[in-house]
Amino acid sequence: MFGKVQLSPSSYDTAWVAMVPSRGALKEPMFPESVDWIMQNQHPNGSWGLNPSHPLLVKDSLSSTLACLLALQKWKVGEQLVQKGLDFIGSNRLYVNEKNQPSPIGFDIVFPGMVSKAIELGLNLPLDTASVDKMLSNAEQKVKSNSNALSLPKAVSGTKVILHMLLKHLVKLIVGRRCWQQRNEEIFLDVTCCASAFQLLRMHGYEVGSDALAEFIDEEHFFSTVGMQYTNTSTILELYKASQVRIFQREPILEKIHGWTRNFLKSELLNRAIYDERLRNEVEYALEYSIHNVDRVENRRSINLYDVDKFAMLKTSHRWVKDTRMDQLELDWHALYSSHFMVASVHFSPELSDARIAWSKISVIGTILDDMFDIDGPREELLNIIELVEKWDEYSSVGYNSERNKIVFSALYDTINDDLAPKAFAKQGRLTCTSVHVQNLEMIKCMLKEVEWWTENLAPGIDEYIFNGTDTVGCGIYSTVYFFLGPELSENVLSSEEYANLYYYVGRVVRPLNDYRSDERESIQRKLNLCSLLVNQSNGSLAEEDARDEVRKIIEYSRREVLRMMLQTHGSLVPKAVKESIWKLSKLCHYLYARGDEFRTPGSGKDDINIVFYEPINLSQRPSKNSLMHDNHEKASRVLEFM
Template identity: 70%
Template sequence: MFGKVQLSSSSYDTAWVAMVPSRGALKEPLFPESVDWIMQNQHPNGSWGLNPSHPLLVKDSLSSTLACLLALQKWKVGEQLVQKGLDFISSNHFYVNDKQQPSPIGFDIVFPGMVSKAIELGLNLPLDTALVDIMLSNAEHKVKSFRDKSRIAYVAEAFGEAHSWKEVMTHQRSNGSLFNSPATTAPSLIHLSDDKSVEYLRSLLCLYGRSGTRLHIILRSFPTVYPFDIYSRLSVVDTVMKLGIDRHFGVEIESVLSETYRSWQQRNEEIFLDVTCCASAFRLLRMHGYEVGSDALAEFVDEEHFFSTVGMRYTNASTILELYKAAEIRIFQREPILEKIHDWTSNFLKNELLNRAIYDERLRNEVLGIILLPSCVPAGVPISIMGSFLHWRWKILTAAKPYTAKNFSNLRSIDTNAYLFREFNKISLLTGHNACITRWVKDTRMDQLGLDWHVLYSSHFMVASVHFAPEFSDARIGWSKISVIATIVDDMFDIDGTREELLNIIELVEKWDEYSSADYSSDRNKIVFSALYDTINNDLAPKAFAKQGRCVKHHLINLNLVMMKCMLKEVDWWTENLAPGIDEYLFNGTATIGCGIYFTVHFLLGPELTENVLSSEEYANLYYYIGRVARPMNDYRSDERESVERKVNLCSLLVNQSNGSLTKEDAIVEVRNMIESSRREVLRMMLQTQESSVPKAVKESVWKLSKFCHYLYARGDEFRTPVLGKDDIKKIFYEPINLSQHPRESF
């Protein structure tokens, strides 16, 4: 998968190459093998193109078919094929002006241009005269509106002899092509002689050739874009990361990224003259710790400038989404280039959704999950910023969207494999330890305390989504148990615990092995403490010892003790009507929201956490900033309820301590900014390699937790009262993928 990846053959590009005349004999094609390929690859319905039966590829088929008809008509071959092609156009011509159909880039200019060329060649197109006049007029008007000459050059095949072909050639790249596009390069050779362009096309012959059905005939086709190595290999890296199997391909991924980084430093044209490739390279390189500056994306800062220059050549929703995702990787507090790109791309994609302009369902769902405000996302749409395990399942069951250029094309050689399905189902079974945890709940009598069973599943779903690899089984089960105990404790402090009970449970944890000297103030306290004591002493501590090589039981105890003391402080604020400072509230809230006890999993992941690491400023900052993601998110979603209950809440604190300068709406904006700033800091720390003592696995764990927080609080509190989560939990734990129902498909 990580080798050279080819695009499928492009009928459209092959047709334009087939029209190039031989230098010595203008009445003969320079690439006769391509003419033969066209004659051998017409679909039964008379069309050419990627997929004649796909309902959203009709314009692609129309464009490819007309180009192939021009080639056959020019060399006066394939009369029956021409007639079948004309019949296809006759049956589908009404799609030409259908705005609901996705268009290959430049279709509104190139297709009318090909119509004019067909008329010159005497090809009797079955198109209404009025339709032709409208197409030609609209195309002429659009060309006149271009302010950037490269936009015209990119669709140069639409123009004939009167066009300034010498000016077009000023856009020639070092490899001899125009925009790495055979369909743009070939027409220049119809009007000009250029050795570099010929050499570029000849270099593709050996890559896209195969034996024909007739003896002694070699068929040659061309892709829609070449070279494509960098972007295609980055796509493989991105795919295996989304599928959650990147841990199996560390060497291959590092090889791809190191080669890409060298190309980045050399300002390789393949990266910097392609928006999608440039944005993808920036995102993946930065996410893997390479130092890439945002200046490389400066050309894309201004929306109007973007669409008046490079935008016309490459733009579709997929490209803009890639730019948006690149702009998301902001690791410094001030990155104005990325901030501006983020603003306009998010607005653009929102408008595309609102205007129903994204026709590919899979792409539309991805944009929905990433761009729209979480409260606007319809139920059932996966939120791709959540834990990658659920996203993996969604990705496996999702067919690929085609790579878009002047015509649609699919990546070849990147196929799903039965391995992916088996791996998913294997992990799904491993994460399905719910029966074990359910048995533990009953054995410890926790079920007698009014436990909402969905909390048990939510706890396991949360940690399984972040740490889903088989080797993290101990961490998943351990966290699930601690989380259930913490939820019961939280209800005691937050809802119905007496003051005596609260002080008593803290005392029991403080004394720990000397707990017998403290009487239980209630049967509930006895159940809770006994469950916590047994879980840490007999389960977590021994497993952590095996991972860490030393006893860390005191750390596991202290994480729970700090949480309880912070919960008691919140009770005091609430009952005594006290207003803490913002920083004090957030630091305290980091523990009460559960971030502290989440750090339990770090002792079970594998990397050694020395005392120096645990006491370091870097480790403390991880705790600090994840709290500034999780607590504000929770408060934002629970503000209305907690205002009625007169509980301390970040939103109300900001308003009350502003001396009237902040409204509730202002406070919400400030909370969102705080979340974004903290999320960015967690990402920066995760990517930091120099002067970092915290193991990367631990930092990645915190980063993944910050992403999952977005999922938890997308519409409400998915941990306490799951809505979307109910269906997702069912899919993860109880619906293994049936390979027979989902055959291999290309990504």
């Protein structure tokens, strides 16, 4: 059924997998390779885990070691390994109840649960009775008060600990879906677990219906249902998160759950009823950034919630800005930071360095071009840059009518042909510079069209305006990233109906979002904007606020379509990595335009750039905000090769 299983390198996770019994023979492991891996990967000091000698990872090693011991003891193998593991726990037993020692998430609940399981299996743990009693008592109190149960279902129960880990780590192996389809009581009797499972399964592409959450549709019924357990703030939060994974245009169950859970959480915050600071921060973040979030920022904020110590981040100097002479232009340095922050926030894996650098460079040039067409470019200069890009390799036959055009075109030409094309060829096995060149040409032609609409007082149709604006806000040139994500991206894929639909709907997210937030400013400038266009074309029947409501509907409808297509697996031609990148672009734009224009005039976004790129995770080592970002060319160029 599962074929060859790719094992996780995490000893802790592998131990939980190793404990799963075979369906046909409960006295045998379902994944014997996991048991073999445990037996072959014990450290010389008897522990399992990341780094047993690291002073900040002692509790992590204790958790990993005890989990591996449970697996070996369960199947009655590795007697000598078990004894060495017990010796390691004994030599580090004082750290178990040490409050100042950094802990993995949920350690105070999960570790006592594993201790109970170890006693049940007959393991002679080298822990004194008083320590065990204290540990179990503390765990029970934490579960009751919900002070450390932000993401764990009733974790003291060994069975549910196993289930939670299986849902998290085996969802791609269909175990989670199998349990869901069989309505496994361990999932459906625990609201938190059920909501988490729904999120995980949907976001991994499994077609699970929202009807499984129907019993949670009504707030009053939810709290009064007999046998409903663990109905606290963290449970409501998980239901709220589950209600966000709406991929169809009509999902009344999720919409109603979203309504009452959101109101409940807002009320809890307003009434100061959430006493646990971490949970309160998580609720605040979930409500404020329900849609407009990006993975990198969300991950970084999660690190802050759990007081994880810092890891070094590497930056190397890069001279691209000066090499292309763009430092001689009136470059918007905020845009330089924002460009790299955008792509680094969604494509942050080390192996995607080329993707980050490619998008940063193309985006910076695109921003300069946008300023030329939007603010101060003489028409002759605009037509000249278009002709240069059209001729491309024969640009010398055109010539430059300004030094700025020479700098901008040379930067674009050299970056695509000499920098990005060789790297993309190594990954794709074919030349891709033509595709990137065409996307940039389309972008500036669409920019010129907007200039003509504006200067000649023309009113395009709504669909024409949005589709044209899809290119002017950079959706087209963002596709540069796709060539560096790993999967082969053939011309057949790029010309497919599926890819066209993804591009269409993400454009109907990005362009309207941009217009929604710039409506007031552009109205003063008497520039075209989707909101004002809707009002004007309604012949007075649509008020300004009604037009803004219509724009919000377009955005939400299109966002769901992008999410649905991203999760679609049957008959999909576009590689999943590309679809995920398009979905992340949608999320990123919600983030950028949540309150204003974070790309051009970063507000809270400036703080996010600081915490992602510069600010140490260890709060005691934070530099002052004033020392983090300086408007100088040296630092701006360094950010382009943030790894």
